[in-house]
Amino acid sequence: MKRLALAALPATAHEVITDTLVIDHPYALETVATAMSGAGYLTITNTGSAADRLLAVRAEFPRVTLHATQTDAQGVTRMIQVEGIAIAPGETVRFAPGGMHVMFMGLDGDPFEEGERIPATLVFEHAGEIAFEFWVEPRDDAITGHDHGRLVLPTGDVAADGPKAARINAARISASSQAG
Ligand SMILES: [Cu+2]
Numbered sequence: 001m002k003r004l005a006l007a008a009l010p011a012t013a014h015e016v017i018t019d020t021l022v023i024d025h026p027y028a029l030e031t032v033a034t035a036m037s038g039a040g041y042l043t044i045t046n047t048g049s050a051a052d053r054l055l056a057v058r059a060e061f062p063r064v065t066l067h068a069t070q071t072d073a074q075g076v077t078r079m080i081q082v083e084g085i086a087i088a089p090g091e092t093v094r095f096a097p098g099g100m101h102v103m104f105m106g107l108d109g110d111p112f113e114e115g116e117r118i119p120a121t122l123v124f125e126h127a128g129e130i131a132f133e134f135w136v137e138p139r140d141d142a143i144t145g146h147d148h149g150r151l152v153l154p155t156g157d158v159a160a161d162g163p164k165a166a167r168i169n170a171a172r173i174s175a176s177s178q179a180g
Contacts, residue, residue: 010121016132019072020048021124028104028118029097029110038112039067040102040120040134041095046087053095054085059120059134060105069099079103084125101131102134 018025024088026042046052053172057064066080085100096102112118133159 007008014135016130018047018127018130020050020052021127021130022047022128023122023132025136026120026132028102028112029139030136033111034109035111036105036106038107039097040104040118041097041098042102042134043094044087044091044122046089047091048099048127049089050126050138051086051088052124054087054122055125056084056123057102057120059102059104059118061104062108063103064106065093065103067101067103071143102164114138 016026018109022043022045024043024045026040028038028040031038040057044054052065057066066082066085068082069077070080071077079101082100085093093100098133114136116136118136120132120134122130122132124130
């Protein structure tokens with residue numbers, strides 16, 4: 001099974017913290033039913049004292065690649081594949097609509113739907129493999145300017161701010177209380 005419905009999974013925090021990295025708010029945007037590809041976004045902060053490099057993202061699709069978005073002198077925007085992303089100590093790299101993204105290719109009749117979670121693995125040169133899930137979120141938030149500001153919850157968790165904050169935060173609080 002490539003993706004799981006929300007209700008079928010145990011609650012987990014929407015953030016992954018390792019000794020040297022913080023992976024925050026990994027999400028993918030819902031797609032139209034006929035989409036052949038989808039895009040995922042996340043924020044990676046290197047909290048360690050040495051540089052690291054994101055080499056790849058793995059997920060159960062025919063192809064998963066790292067894409068940057070480039071606009072040429074004629075104003076034509078296109079996606080280019082990048083082979084890796086260096087992250088200096090203290091640096092934060094943000095994947096966001098219109099910029100860097102993870103491209104999932106070969107959806108083949110199985111679109112991303114809100115509430116789904118996409119299991120994936122980040123592969124770093126030094127930190128190794130980090131498993132996490134992209135949460136599929138509605139596309140309208142991206143269009144209206146989804147605010148990715150952060151706030152700290154009473155639980156100590158860090159949450160998204162903006163139009164969906166209440167929903168995400170509720171899920172996180174629920175995750176925290178079920179976990180602990
Ligand atoms: Cu792309």
